[in-house]
Amino acid sequence: DIALWKFETTKYYCTVIDAPGHRDFIKNMITGTSQADCAVLIIDSTTGGCEAGISKDGQTREHALLAFTLGVKQMICCCNKMDDTTPMYSKGRYDEIIKEGVFPTWRKVGVQP
Numbered sequence: 001d002i003a004l005w006k007f008e009t010t011k012y013y014c015t016v017i018d019a020p021g022h023r024d025f026i027k028n029m030i031t032g033t034s035q036a037d038c039a040v041l042i043i044d045s046t047t048g049g050c051e052a053g054i055s056k057d058g059q060t061r062e063h064a065l066l067a068f069t070l071g072v073k074q075m076i077c078c079c080n081k082m083d084d085t086t087p088m089y090s091k092g093r094y095d096e097i098i099k100e101g102v103f104p105t106w107r108k109v110g111v112q113p
Contacts (some may be wrong), residue, residue: 002032031064038074039067043097046081050097054105065109075111079100
């Protein structure tokens with residue numbers, strides 16, 4: 001299932017759609033994403049986690065491609081599990097994820113970082 005939250009700012013009316021990232025729920029993810037103007041991709045920052053996600057068959061890569069294909073041209077990247085990096089909250093690991101992982105992957109699927 002997907003979950004919905006709605007809120008307003010002085011300028012925008014927003015609906016947050018939380019779609020599961022698990023492979024078993026890809027249809028739900030597509031349903032939620034097809035209604036989106038922007039996507040937030042949660043990146044696993046653990047050693048090997050990000051690399052698996054952006055690999056050829058990785059879910060992070062697949063979700064970015066599906067979102068872009070469904071018309072989402074704006075994506076926000078959030079790095080999760082930074083407390084599980086060595087050292088904890090490592091700026092080096094963050095930079096590696098963004099510069100060597102996320103941005104090149106986004107470019108391959110058509111998203112401009």
